[in-house]
Amino acid sequence: MQPIRQRVLYLAIGLLSLLIVFNAVTSYRHTRELQEAANWVGHTHEVLAALQQLISTIKGAEANQRGFLITGDPEYLEPYKNALADYEKTLGRFEALTSDNSHQQERIRRLKELIEGRLETLAQNIAIRKEQGFDAVKAAVASGRGTQAMANVQALANEMEQHENELLKQRKQDDWETYRSNILSDLIVAMIGLCGLILFAWLLRVHLAAQEESNALIHEQRELLQATLSSIGDAVIATDAAGNVTFLNEVAQALTGWSQDDAIRKPLSDVFHIVNEETRQDVESPALRALREDKIVGLANHTVVISKVGPEWPIDDSAAPIRTLDGKLSGAILVFREITERRRHEDELRESLDALREANQHKDELMSELKDTDRRKDEFLATLAHELRNPLSPISNALQVWPLVENDPEELNRLRSMMERQIRQLIRLIDDLMDVSRISRGRIQLQKQRVDLRTVISEAIESVQPLIDASSHRLTVALPTEQVIIDGDVARLTQVFGNILHNAAKYAGRNGVIWITADRVNGQVAVSIRDNGPGIPKHMLGHIFEMFRQVDEGSQRSFGGLGIGLSLVKQLVELHGGTVEARSEGPGSGSEFIVTLPAAANGQLESITRHTLQQVTSLPRHRILVVDDVGASAKTLAMMLNGIGQDVATANDGQSAIARVLESKPDVVFLDIAMPGMDGYEVARRLRAHEELKGLVLVALTGYGQEEDRKKAVEAGFDHHMVKPTSMEALRQLLATAAISDEPGSD
16 A cells, blocks of 8 residues: 555645635524524615605695694694604605616606605695685595595505515525535534545545554665665665765775775765766866756766775766655665677777778768769760761751652762761771770780881871861871880771771861870870860869760750760770770860870880781682571672672561571571571571581671671581671772682681
């Protein structure tokens, strides 16, 4: 049983006091109500008495007047006059008593008029008696006017008396109702008060009984608390209100070096000696601060407790004030723990968080780069569509105009030259894309050989010369007179310098100037290609070699391009062990690209392998089958082969191609790969399965030009792999060098 809290007892006493006060107030109010009801009953009786006195006064005046009329004796007039004087006072009193009753006030006004009329009649009769004698007054009285006036007065008085009697009856009834209500209310209040008193007595009894039980329980809990504090894993020290130690558990004794008996009643600062781990300055105990500031206090970081016997321990602690049930400050409780292991874990966690934070930062950077790359990829796709349409549009226009100029050889040559240029531009775009893809996947292999740098520069100039001439640029070349030997892939280096020259020619507008210079510096070769074009903004210099990055990134691009040429340049140069750098002073100041490559260790040009096209003046006539599901491709390729003297047939699917080969036994089959139903690989495998077709030359002519595509073609049985679109010269070279037997199927 829990003791009733003091606030509950106070509340009960307060409620009981309120009941007593309420009972007294109610009794007083009821007494006032009864007194008021009795006063109203008495007031009604007083009004009735005043009304009766008023009527009696009028009647008395009438009786005395009648005595004078009969006897003529003036003595009767004296009581008459006194009655008139009493009438005035009685009427005034009656008016005052009924001032709160508007109905009676109206009746009083009428009664006053009737009485004054009657009194006037009495006065007239007295005057007649005095002046004319008895007989005259007798005749006046006999007229009955006075009797009627008095009857009217009496009738109105009766009405007023009846009204007051009704009021008296109602007020007596109200008086009784009030009396009965007050009696009942007093009984209820008395019962409530009695119940409240009984409840308070019961609460007090319960409280006293529970208090005894609580005292015993508190003693038991105090012992249990002390045992609990002694057994918990944290160190615990309790103090009194003065800051002297009253309790230490075993953990606190172990950390402080003080025993319970030695520490009791000692100042806490003696037992719990703490200092700052870094400065070694004394630190005030949180328990003393909790006593002084009356709030929970935590210990500052980097605090150690110095044991009485020598060792010191890093700790974490907190303290709180202790209060009795009545709110009085009785001491403080201090809880602390040794945190060596926790601090080690915190350090490990901090290192992990730092690593995680760094990883997140790196992730954010990667995400930013990815978003930027994705944006530039979208821009690249849009630009790719634009760049592909640029050459396709004039080709389409030329094809539509062609019938109109069939009879004009000069115009036809001009259209053909234009279409060839646009097709070369398409091939250049596709080749750049394929090279970027190969490099990014590590699939490109350099065919290095010892080569003179001047040869590479010359071939690069030759590849871009048409654009330079078309733009009316002036090209200045200053190369060393002696050989500058490097180890490199001729085709790829030509592609590097060709791309840079192509950009210079494209961006320099018209009538520009392009300078090419080369120097040997510290075992390296530095090639500079400079132009007087629009220049490069300085904020773009660090990004110019990124994939899909273009200097002119607005919606209105002036020069076009895919933004991959310079990225390809950088990757190819780095594959050769070199570097490439872009320089510009900003818009309008031109730009410069410097390619640095390692010079060959031995500067002598021992041998250079040159790949030249074999000039074939005449070719043997072969039977050739062209297989392509796109009819236009098959037909135009057949026309090209016919143009170089070959006997050509066509097929448009794999099944018909196999049937035609087995039937006509051609020497060469140009076979497309991506065909619906049966692709070119499957067709090649099936043809190779026939022993009689062992001498058949299979050529894969496809838009798939990567290294794995070439490997797949060889595995399927193809002898050669060509990438669309091809040229008559390439076809001539292949037919001239391919090992084609005279009879298919022969060794």
